[in-house]
Amino acid sequence: MKLFPVPDVPEIREGDDLAAIVSERVELRPGDVVCVASTVVSKAEGRLFDLSDFPAGPRARELAGRLSELTGDEKDPRFAQAVLEESVELVMEEPFLLTETRFGHVGVNAGIDRSNVADHDLLLLPKRPSESAERIRAGIDADRVVVTDTCGRPFRHGQRGVAIGWAGMAPARDWRGEPDRDGRELGVTVESVVDELAAAANLLQGEGADGTPIVVVRDFEWGDHGESDAHFRDVEGDFVRQALRNWRYD
Ligand code: GDP
Ligand code: MN
Ligand code: MN
Ligand code: MN
Incomplete structure (x- = not known):
């Protein structure tokens, strides 16, 4: 698997066509994942x-x-x-x-x-980042698009890229039911592939004046695994969030 930034992306303004900006600069191949920083998606959408x-x-x-x-x-x-x-x-x-x-x-x-x-x-x-991802995907005929943002993390210092929208792929790879090396069946592992791709892309996007908001991931193989739509937790199944509800800072 290789990652590279789309070169020479201009300052993005409202109405700019991100799909055209990518296709004018990169010859995409089947299976490529185009990771786009939410910052430029938002600028293009006039946010x-x-x-x-x-x-x-x-x-x-x-x-x-x-x-x-x-x-x-x-x-x-x-x-x-x-x-x-x-x-x-x-x-x-x-x-x-x-x-x-x-x-x-x-x-x-x-x-x-x-x-x-x-x-x-x-x-x-962006208002609905997965719809933004789908529009970009349709516009460049890319196989897969992920809209990323840099976010902080609970429990750990440091920010990293996460996926806030995606198109052309399921967000997660489902390992449940597959054996580990000793034949023990995996019971809970649903791997957030879109977050992992976003984190990798964020390494090349940068955070400051780099000017590289769009990164292509090439030759990432999904492998012979199931898919899962799981990404954002519902509050009912999110015990950490429930615990925060009655919490006060002092
Ligand atoms: P976020 O993670 O989506 O909040 O985006 P950042 O603000 O961290 O920016 C990610 C990368 O995109 C950085 O390298 C910025 O320099 C770059 N960037 C932001 N806006 C533009 C733009 O309009 N044009 C170009 N070429 N790069 C931009
Ligand atoms: Mn951001
Ligand atoms: Mn960032
Ligand atoms: Mn492990």
Whole structure:
């Protein structure tokens, strides 16, 4: 398996055709996985906003006030308002906002990004990243597309790439029922392939001024394994998230 960045990607603006940008620069092969940073998907989809687009309601003012007090860092209530509007559930409200976005991804500040955003204050995640992935896939005739974002991790320091959308492939490889080397049957392992590809792609995407938001993964073989649609957990089956519900920071 090999990974390489798509060269010479320009600054992406609203309306840009990411599929055309890839196909003009790379001769894709069957089975290639095109991994696209959500930042450029969002830019192409016009998800750039300013703080002034989000006049703060009482809930956002309360959240921002409390966070400013807790962290000693002045938080803009309009930012909290943008986070609330992108979210269906506030999972943690202190000492940072952890929410579930409308498409099921749980992340800090609903994944709203303030880096690599030209001329605006805020870059929201794509509305429905798997639909974005499907549009790109159809446009380049790529076999598989993954939309990535860099996210923090509970329990560990350091961020890494994760998949927030995908098309042309199942998100997970199901090992259940397969034997290990001693013939013991695997009972629980459902491997999040899209997250693993996103993490690998993120190594080449970079986080700063690299300018390499699109990475091609070549010769990744799925192998003779089952598929699973499992990716975002439902709250009913997510015991960590349930435990956070009554939690307070002090
Ligand atoms: P995220 O992980 O989706 O939040 O994206 P990042 O902000 O970490 O950016 C990933 C990579 O894409 C970095 O190398 C950035 O320099 C690059 N990048 C971001 N926006 C653009 C753009 O409009 N054009 C190009 N060529 N690169 C960009
Ligand atoms: Mn991001
Ligand atoms: Mn990143
Ligand atoms: Mn193991």
